[in-house]
Amino acid sequence: DAGVIQSPRHEVTEMGQEVTLRCKPISGHDYLFWYRQTMMRGLELLIYFNNNVPIDDSGMPEDRFSAKMPNASFSTLKIQPSEPRDSAVYFCASSPLPKGNTIYFGEGSWLTVV
């Protein structure tokens, strides 16, 4: 089975540009998560969805960040406008069931904002 698929794998963009990260969860998984990993802050949960509905977005750092899940097989994380401090690895993950079932991570999108 294909795992969680993220794109792009690597992106370098200039400050002020819009960045869109994409994720395709594992088919049949009802939960989708977006995490950000930085050296300073470690791994942080940004937002998660259940059945395409955002459940908790308290981890989203600012209004510049937004996430959508228009259907069960696709989600986007958008940063507009991007800033150098947004440089990080963004992981998408999915899970089939609630209550701490195993979460499967994508390979990450490595974002550099210059």
Place this chain on the structure above:
Amino acid sequence: AQSVSQHNHHVILSEAASLELGCNYSYGGTVNLFWYVQYPGQHLQLLLKYFSGDPLVKGIKGFEAEFIKSKFSFNLRKPSVQWSDTAEYFCAVNAHNAGNMLTFGGGTRLMVKP
């Protein structure tokens, strides 16, 4: 709110040495516990998990972890490390009243010298 502490940020060991990485969490209720590993340049992968039952959990690649409820700990161990174990290790906790949110520790970078 739940939190997870990994007190060792960097660990350097020689091959064949024994490993123990500490993980403590703060939450008084029922939890699920996980260890994830991230090899250089790769995504997070599940090493092992504890939901209930035997508090000594065996994972992949010879890793094990012991849940000690009275100490709020879930330390990761391996009797004899290999160079290929060089990676970053993340402890994570899901509290049963926290939906499907995983809270991660800050990670421990392990370097194994050949």
